[in-house]
Amino acid sequence: MKVLVPVKRVLDYNVKPRVKADGTGVDLANVKMSMNPFDEIAVEEAIRLKEKGVATEIVVVSIGEEKAKDTLRTALAMGADRAIHVVSDTKVEPLGVAKLLKAIADEEQPGLVILGKQAIDDDNNQTGQMLAALTGWAQGTFASKVEVQGDKVHVTREVDGGLETVALALPAIVTTDLRLNEPRYASLPNIMKAKSKPLAARTAAEYGVDVTPRLTNVKVEEPAKRQAGVKVADTDELVAKLKTLGVVA
Amino acid sequence: MKTLVWVEHDGSAIKDATYPAVTAAAKLGDVELLVAGAGVDAVAQAAAGIDGVTKVLVADDAAYANNLAENVAPLVVELMAERDAFVAAATTTGKNIAPRVAALLDVMQISEILSVEGPNSFTRPIYAGNAIATVTTSDTKLVLTVRGTAFDRAAATGGSATIEAVAATGDKGLSSFVGSEIAGSERPELTSAKIIVSGGRALGSEEQFHALIDPLADKLGAAVGASRAAVDAGYAPNDYQVGQTGKIVAPEVYIAVGISGAIQHLAGMKDSKVIVAINKDEDAPIFQVADVGLVGDLFNLVPELTAKL
Numbered sequence: 001m002k003v004l005v006p007v008k009r010v011l012d013y014n015v016k017p018r019v020k021a022d023g024t025g026v027d028l029a030n031v032k033m034s035m036n037p038f039d040e041i042a043v044e045e046a047i048r049l050k051e052k053g054v055a056t057e058i059v060v061v062s063i064g065e066e067k068a069k070d071t072l073r074t075a076l077a078m079g080a081d082r083a084i085h086v087v088s089d090t091k092v093e094p095l096g097v098a099k100l101l102k103a104i105a106d107e108e109q110p111g112l113v114i115l116g117k118q119a120i121d122d123d124n125n126q127t128g129q130m131l132a133a134l135t136g137w138a139q140g141t142f143a144s145k146v147e148v149q150g151d152k153v154h155v156t157r158e159v160d161g162g163l164e165t166v167a168l169a170l171p172a173i174v175t176t177d178l179r180l181n182e183p184r185y186a187s188l189p190n191i192m193k194a195k196s197k198p199l200a201a202r203t204a205a206e207y208g209v210d211v212t213p214r215l216t217n218v219k220v221e222e223p224a225k226r227q228a229g230v231k232v233a234d235t236d237e238l239v240a241k242l243k244t245l246g247v248v249a
Numbered sequence: 250m251k252t253l254v255w256v257e258h259d260g261s262a263i264k265d266a267t268y269p270a271v272t273a274a275a276k277l278g279d280v281e282l283l284v285a286g287a288g289v290d291a292v293a294q295a296a297a298g299i300d301g302v303t304k305v306l307v308a309d310d311a312a313y314a315n316n317l318a319e320n321v322a323p324l325v326v327e328l329m330a331e332r333d334a335f336v337a338a339a340t341t342t343g344k345n346i347a348p349r350v351a352a353l354l355d356v357m358q359i360s361e362i363l364s365v366e367g368p369n370s371f372t373r374p375i376y377a378g379n380a381i382a383t384v385t386t387s388d389t390k391l392v393l394t395v396r397g398t399a400f401d402r403a404a405a406t407g408g409s410a411t412i413e414a415v416a417a418t419g420d421k422g423l424s425s426f427v428g429s430e431i432a433g434s435e436r437p438e439l440t441s442a443k444i445i446v447s448g449g450r451a452l453g454s455e456e457q458f459h460a461l462i463d464p465l466a467d468k469l470g471a472a473v474g475a476s477r478a479a480v481d482a483g484y485a486p487n488d489y490q491v492g493q494t495g496k497i498v499a500p501e502v503y504i505a506v507g508i509s510g511a512i513q514h515l516a517g518m519k520d521s522k523v524i525v526a527i528n529k530d531e532d533a534p535i536f537q538v539a540d541v542g543l544v545g546d547l548f549n550l551v552p553e554l555t556a557k558l
Binding site: 016166228 | 315317318319322340341342344345346347348349350351352353355356357358359360361370374375376377378379380381382383384385386387388422423424425426427428429430431432438440444469486487488493494496501502512519523524525531536537538539540541542543544545550553554557558
């Protein structure tokens with residue numbers, strides 16, 4: 001079966017985001033950008049399915065600016081087979097992304113689409129569920145375990161309070177949670193090899209998809225900062241402090 | 250504006266996350282609730298008592314027993330023909346269902362709202378809460394998920410809504426529930442607890458985590474949480490995790506034991522009313538947000554504190 005894995009280029013998770021002084025967003029100039037960590041887990045899961053002989057081909061997709069190609073090359077170096085880059089200089093919202101992915105799924109006919117549960121920039125947590133809605137396929141979100149069994153995939157989901165397992169008809173949509181796997185690093189030979197793997201450039205217009213945003217970011221601000229409080233010397237003082245705060249009687 | 254709020258429940262009782270979602274919806278207009286499930290009379294009765302609710306719609310069918318998004322979303326979409334906003338708590342259930350509804354309605358969802366600024370204007374956290382965005386939408390219908398810690402809870406009593414049965418939309422046959430492992434606990438639920446005691450990697454092992462954190466939590470009637478580092482190290486189960494990638498909490502008191510205060514942890518607890526930190530490193534970032542800090546060896550201090558309370 002073919003596995004489709006969408007990936008997004010985002011501010012590296014180790015970089016502290018800085019809100020721009022003019023309130024238009026987070027400063028992305030001259031900062032390290034990387035593949036969204038949940039998407040790395042998605043790529044890794046697809047590779048493991050291929051190593052198990054379940055997946056036959058891994059197609060990675062990214063929607064965004066020219067530099068999204070770097071992210072696709074990273075996925076190819078990890079072990080994906082080919083890449084599709086939908087070039088867009090403007091921001092595409094999850095609904096628009098889901099519509100593009102639906103068009104790509106129509107062309108590619110994957111058995112499984114594995115996505116990160118959310119991108120760590122906008123924290124929307126929507127794209128996978130929206131793609132499932134548009135394709136009419138089943139969805140296994142926040143996966144910590146994925147097992148293809150015959151014509152179904154069993155997905156163990158991380159839910160509030162514990163774990164839940166669902167059985168989904170294939171083709172299906174899976175979104176990854178943190179504990180699904182630990183993504184591999186691409187080796188130098190594989191990074192070199194990735195340069196010659198196929199990467200197709202497309203546009204939203206070619207797919208006939210309207211990606212006009214529905215939302216407007218009116219302003220982006222720093223959250224209210226907490227002030228550091230006092231340090232106490234010992235547990236007696238701590239208990240006294242908790243009493244004045246009304247925590248304990 | 251007519252809003253429809255998803256009632257999250259376990260088949261017999263309404264889950265706490267529902268109440269702040271009702272408060273958020275009430276800021277937009279009339280509030281109707283949807284109770285979907287199998288054998289949910291008791292839940293519907295309880296829902297009708299929530300203050301400010303005009304109507305409770307009940308879809309009682311085996312297809313809705315396990316909140317499968319494939320079955321629930323078409324039901325919501327049908328009900329949204331006559332309503333303007335679908336509102337769900339930003340829990341794993343709400344996050345699973347709401348975007349599926351949004352895409353079927355051709356609406357761009359607004360996730361984890363922190364405030365209602367106007368009929369089409371909301372604030373929400375981005376970049377793990379390191380920035381707050383004010384967003385407006387041009388969609389004519391709204392699909393929202395609500396961060397529970399950002400809104401007061403609607404009163405569970407005082408309402409007298411009418412209860413109306415709605416026709417089920419059937420089992421789509423795409424998915425089925427296999428099973429679950431939900432950790433049973435006598436302690437309060439993490440996301441609604443008034444006091445939380447959280448442990449970090451400094452506890453060193455699963456045994457020590459339980460030996461030190463559990464008695465302190467029991468003494469205070471608190472829920473137990475953990476940092477991602479402690480969860481990854483296997484000291485505490487997944488569902489204890491507080492942080493951007495775990496649970497977002499805002500209790501009256503948050504006691505962080507042996508937690509250094511990584512950005513991703515702070516994003517999950519920095520809205521707590523009072524933060525208490527116990528850590529041996531006096532330069533730990535957790536002290537920059539703590540109201541009360543105690544520097545020292547947690548293996549001595551925590552049992553001492555537990556004994557004195």
